[in-house]
Amino acid sequence: MRVRRGWSRSSPRPQGGAEPHRTSASPPSHPQTGAARNHPSPTARAAPSLRTTAPSEDRGEGMSPRENEDGAAEAEQQTAPTDASAPPEGEDTPRATEATPGSAPGRPEAAPESRRTRVLRLAACAVALAVAMTAGAVVMGSRDDGGVGAVASVPGTAPELLAGGNLNDSISALQGHLKAQPKDFNGWATLGVAYVEQARTNGDPSRYPQAQRALDRSLKLRPDNDPALAGRAALAAARHDFPGALRYAEDALEQNPYNERALSSRIDALVELGRYDEALKASDEADARRPGVPVFTRYAYVRELRGDVSTARRVLEQALSSATAPGDVAYVATSLGQLAWRDGEYETALKHYARALQADRTYLPALEGRARAQAANGDQAAAIRGMEEVVAGFPLPGPLVALGELYEARGAEGDKAKALDQYALVDAWTALARANGVNADLDTALAAADHGDRKSALRAAKAEWDRRETVHTADALAWALHVNGRDEEALPYARRATATGYRDATFLYHRGMIEHADGNEKEARDSLSSALELNPGFSPVGAKAARAALNELGGAK
Secondary structure: OOOOOOOOOOOOOOOOOOOOOOOOOOOOOOOOOOOOOOOOOOOOOOOOOOOOOOOHHHOOOOOOHHHHHHHHHHHHHOOOOOOOOOOOOOOOOOOOOOOOOOOEOOEOOOOOOOHHHHHHHHHHHHHHHHHHHHHHHHHHHHOOOOOOOOOOOOOOOOHHHHOOOOHHHHHHHHHHHHHHOOOOHHHHHHHHHHHHHHHHHHOOOOHHHHHHHHHHHHHHHOOOOHHHHHHHHHHHHHOOOHHHHHHHHHHHHHHOOOOHHHHHHHHHHHHHOOOHHHHHHHHHHHHHHOOOHHHHHHHHHHHHHOOOHHHHHHHHHHHHHHOOOHHHHHHHHHHHHHHHHHOOOHHHHHHHHHHHHHHOOOOHHHHHHHHHHHHHOOOHHHHHHHHHHHHHHOOOHHHHHHHHHHHHHHOOOOHHHHHHHHHHHHHHHHHHHHHOOOOOHHHHHHHHHHHOOHHHHHHHHHHHHHHOOOHHHHHHHHHHHHHOOOHHHHHHHHHHHOOOOOOOHHHHHHHHHHHHHOOOHHHHHHHHHHHHHHOOOOOOOHHHHHHHHHHHOOOOO
């Protein structure tokens, strides 16, 4: 392994696969799930290029006035927000606020809600979601530069445009450049990738269609250019189209075997498809070709999935010691914090999150991780304040469910209604995601199983399992079967979720509750005890249920 090699300060920051969506390459989106594992990536850097400007024949010189107008109009169109509508009537979407009859051990029954009340609640939440996303964009637009406006134009489309400063300003600069040089295929590829990262960073999937148009434009201008193909791989992964992500990554690598984004996206796609042996080989190959932060973090996660936590930690620590760019520091420190949290080392996790936030005070995964660690460490008030801050600007499913469960655990006056509002926002986000081409089944299946419509949760989990067989989809399907009273069917999936050696207290909790319901008392005690030994604060709701079940079984092993 070449993790001892250094990398350039201008190395691209890690781009995700979700989301993310690191799709499966990050800790669970919320304490009760292994769903929708977005690579918690910072604002991505553009794929490296050998030149900062395209040759004259590709940059618009000599074009007719009509051609220039068409390109400028398309660049102008990229600035317009994309409207999102609700999914078609009758679409099978898990609802986190829709109660169904029946109960399962450890899961409180949601109160019935009339259709009119639910519609009004979701309408209000959709408005709140739109306002929050707008606020998040404003927050992002003001970071690091005191609110300075975007520059009017830029001299070309070098990767450095996205390597420093503010992502929104970089996008504005690229748009201005492309109005003047609409045939710069590298510029369109860079803009497409920037939109993908903007969508991941502020939780706004309406940017994905804009990314698609920009990448399509790049490939129309220069078919098979590897930056655009790698961008398409990142976009497909963000939409949870992992077969497509793998296909585009391989296409990009055919053109340029050293494309860092493509090498990283190939690992992400293989992980998310459950092809772990191939992901291991792909991470070795990527490390040999392009050692650097994006590859190192994926190398570490593939090892962690196989139970090799010590190697994962060593690689991340080495990466952090060599990181210089603030984005790299924030990303790697957060990955170490998540690893420590999953092992129940909350003080260590908080130290890593503090370092991440020192590098980037607005880095969402570090803010979210800090709140989870504070909750697990007994500081409920700070955890709620922190998660409220995250949700106010970035209303993604994981933080929304985490905040709802923190309200439930606190149990103060009005907290139940506050929790229901968070779960309703998950529904609003799901509608927005689906309207913009994102497969949101795994993002919402466990939220619905725990907090709403269990039947639709099972349908979504089954559909996701049919698409890809991973430890996370196995866990989701096992839990969805359990809450629907089908524990005998659930148990093989729960065992499969824990079979690779991946250490996740949520998986062990789910397995233990299923074993308990299925009458396997010794196994249930072992699994529930292991969950609480590994990470006793993995969830304010789940940990309490695990302890109650253990008491019924006569105490921990």
